[in-house]
Amino acid sequence: MSASERERDIAALEQMAQRLRRDVVGMIAAAGSGHPGGSLSAAEIVTALYFDILENLDPNDPQKPERDRFVLSKGHCCPILYAALCRRGYFGEEHLSKLRQYGSILQGHPDMNKTPGVDISSGSLGNGLSVGLGMALSGRYRRLGYRVYVLLGDGELQEGMVWEAAMCAAHHRARNLIAIVDCNNLQINGTVDEIMRVEPLPDKFRAFGWKVLEAPGNEMEAVLAALDEAKALEGPVVLLAKTTKGKGVSFMENIAAWHGLAPDKAQTAQALAELRG
Amino acid sequence: MAVATRIAFGKELTELAKTKDFLVCNADTKACALENFGEHYPDRSFSIGIAEQNLMGVAAGLASCGNKVFASTFAVFTSMRACEQVRQFICYPNLNVTVVGTHVGLQVGGDGATHAAIEDVAIMRSMPNMTIVQPADERAARAMARFAADFTDPLYVRLHRNPSADIYGPGYRFEPGRAQTVLSSGSRAAIVSSGILLNKALEAARLLESQGIGVKVIDVSTLKPLDDEAIVQAARETGAIVTVEDHSIIGGLGSAVAEVLGERCPTKMKRVGIRDRFASSGDPERLYAEHSMTSADIAAAVKELIGRR
Numbered sequence: 001m002s003a004s005e006r007e008r009d010i011a012a013l014e015q016m017a018q019r020l021r022r023d024v025v026g027m028i029a030a031a032g033s034g035h036p037g038g039s040l041s042a043a044e045i046v047t048a049l050y051f052d053i054l055e056n057l058d059p060n061d062p063q064k065p066e067r068d069r070f071v072l073s074k075g076h077c078c079p080i081l082y083a084a085l086c087r088r089g090y091f092g093e094e095h096l097s098k099l100r101q102y103g104s105i106l107q108g109h110p111d112m113n114k115t116p117g118v119d120i121s122s123g124s125l126g127n128g129l130s131v132g133l134g135m136a137l138s139g140r141y142r143r144l145g146y147r148v149y150v151l152l153g154d155g156e157l158q159e160g161m162v163w164e165a166a167m168c169a170a171h172h173r174a175r176n177l178i179a180i181v182d183c184n185n186l187q188i189n190g191t192v193d194e195i196m197r198v199e200p201l202p203d204k205f206r207a208f209g210w211k212v213l214e215a216p217g218n219e220m221e222a223v224l225a226a227l228d229e230a231k232a233l234e235g236p237v238v239l240l241a242k243t244t245k246g247k248g249v250s251f252m253e254n255i256a257a258w259h260g261l262a263p264d265k266a267q268t269a270q271a272l273a274e275l276r277g
Numbered sequence: 278m279a280v281a282t283r284i285a286f287g288k289e290l291t292e293l294a295k296t297k298d299f300l301v302c303n304a305d306t307k308a309c310a311l312e313n314f315g316e317h318y319p320d321r322s323f324s325i326g327i328a329e330q331n332l333m334g335v336a337a338g339l340a341s342c343g344n345k346v347f348a349s350t351f352a353v354f355t356s357m358r359a360c361e362q363v364r365q366f367i368c369y370p371n372l373n374v375t376v377v378g379t380h381v382g383l384q385v386g387g388d389g390a391t392h393a394a395i396e397d398v399a400i401m402r403s404m405p406n407m408t409i410v411q412p413a414d415e416r417a418a419r420a421m422a423r424f425a426a427d428f429t430d431p432l433y434v435r436l437h438r439n440p441s442a443d444i445y446g447p448g449y450r451f452e453p454g455r456a457q458t459v460l461s462s463g464s465r466a467a468i469v470s471s472g473i474l475l476n477k478a479l480e481a482a483r484l485l486e487s488q489g490i491g492v493k494v495i496d497v498s499t500l501k502p503l504d505d506e507a508i509v510q511a512a513r514e515t516g517a518i519v520t521v522e523d524h525s526i527i528g529g530l531g532s533a534v535a536e537v538l539g540e541r542c543p544t545k546m547k548r549v550g551i552r553d554r555f556a557s558s559g560d561p562e563r564l565y566a567e568h569s570m571t572s573a574d575i576a577a578a579v580k581e582l583i584g585r586r
Contacts, residue, residue: 121370130331134338164331
């Protein structure tokens with residue numbers, strides 16, 4: 001029985017997303033650097049994946065061949081992935097405060113050889129869809145029934161290689177490949193629309209041979225429903241998830257400056273209070 | 278019958294595929310005969326199209342799931358168009374991808390500068406976790422294909438476009454990481470070469486021998502990790518080293534040898550290779566002459582180095 005067939009406790013998943021958000025703020029505050037904005041916008045998506053959608057995960061056997069894969073193409077948002085892996089049982093919470101420190105298993109960008117549960121090292125934008133496609137093709141070749149989920153940022157879609165991969169995935173009929181775009185419409189120096197418009201995304205992906213779903217990406221129930229639908233479709237499928245950058249922390253929401261800024265002590269206290277409320 | 282190393286490598290791999298489980302990714306070039314791999318093994322061959330960055334990304338994804346993967350195209354693209362993908366997604370995670378780069382050096386000929394890789398060794402050599410091999414003839418290329426099929430870390434195989442003369446006999450064995458003395462007519466100097474120009478190095482040595490100058494010729498078939506001990510030993514025995522490569526003298530074999538000797542055994546040296554300029558279209562032999570890379574040029578470099586005219 002898959003997670004989606006069980007009765008879901010939406011409230012518990014929403015609470016988990018908030019808990020991961022608190023972890024993100026605490027980790028970045030302790031590190032003194034990092035990327036809170038895009039980590040917070042993706043909290044519901046990553047929570048839905050790691051606590052419901054992904055199948056055959058086993059924290060005691062992170063390399064299990066038949067597991068669903070997750071590629072964090074927007075690798076700078078690794079705090080949210082690390083928080084999810086920690087709360088899912090891949091490693092102890094004592095590691096969270098060591099983010100970005102010397103000798104830490106939690107590098108500034110994901111390292112598959114240092115962090116249990118990270119399926120591929122990432123951080124250089126625009127590459128994850130290609131890697132996820134490779135994983136998907138391997139699953140077909142090895143007759144393993146897993147799916148591959150790739151999380152991209154909307155600004156990241158400015159990288160040309162994303163569209164090489166999009167073309168290739170449709171050409172090879174990668175039916176087990178699901179891309180999710182965290183559409184928070186912000187990048188480091190402003191809005192995506194100002195810096196380099198990527199819309200109309202549904203038309204672009206359809207033109208490249210993808211099935212397109214859209215959902216409000218900060219609403220747990222909607223994210224789960226959309227991912228359920230994505231699983232039921234023959235891929236490649238992309239879920240365009242409209243989100244708010246910095247979601248959950250009032251003074252970070254929709255502010256480009258919080259793309260890559262650590263909160264100070266007072267800001268951290270306020271953020272944690274808001275995320276508890 | 279002389280065969281191009283790229284063709285020998287690809288054909289040997291296709292043979293090996295009968296018994297060894299590996300995957301092949303191609304980017305629509307007639308690079309090394311692996312573009313035909315899909316005719317024999319459709320489920321193990323992936324056509325990525327003219328998209329070299331995606332080629333490396335897909336190869337990395339396949340490798341991350343435990344597969345051995347070969348990704349092949351022209352060396353200008355493997356090392357430059359897809360340079361960052363090779364670094365970030367193959368070398369950094371240390372994945373089992375063999376990057377096959379063909380059409381290197383002046384030997385490319387008519388296609389000219391845009392398609393003649395003269396920087397690829399310099400680029401690949403600077404990446405941690407990368408191993409680099411380059412065969413001098415068909416037999417060596419086939420041996421390296423067998424080696425590559427069993428290798429489990431990032432590997433760059435550097436292959437030439439046009440046929441290369443047969444150098445090795447049936448007794449040849451490729452020893453990874455070991456330089457090999459191919460000829461020894463004396464100890465006045467050592468000519469250190471790799472790849473297609475090994476044959477010219479041998480011609481130069483024979484020319485020198487006819488003039489009473491005995492030298493050693495060493496084949497550095499593994500460019501990285503360099504066989505430091507063999508280089509240092511040759512320097513100690515001869516006191517004069519001439520490197521010969523179909524590559525820029527910046528960052529390639531000549532640089533690698535100079536780095537080792539500079540630290541461990543400072544020795545008189547000359548680097549024969551492409552001297553910080555681009556290639557052009559033309560017959561390879563004409564180009565070698567223009568760039569002072571013929572066997573006569575190599576012999577002259579040796580004589581100049583040892584102070585004899």
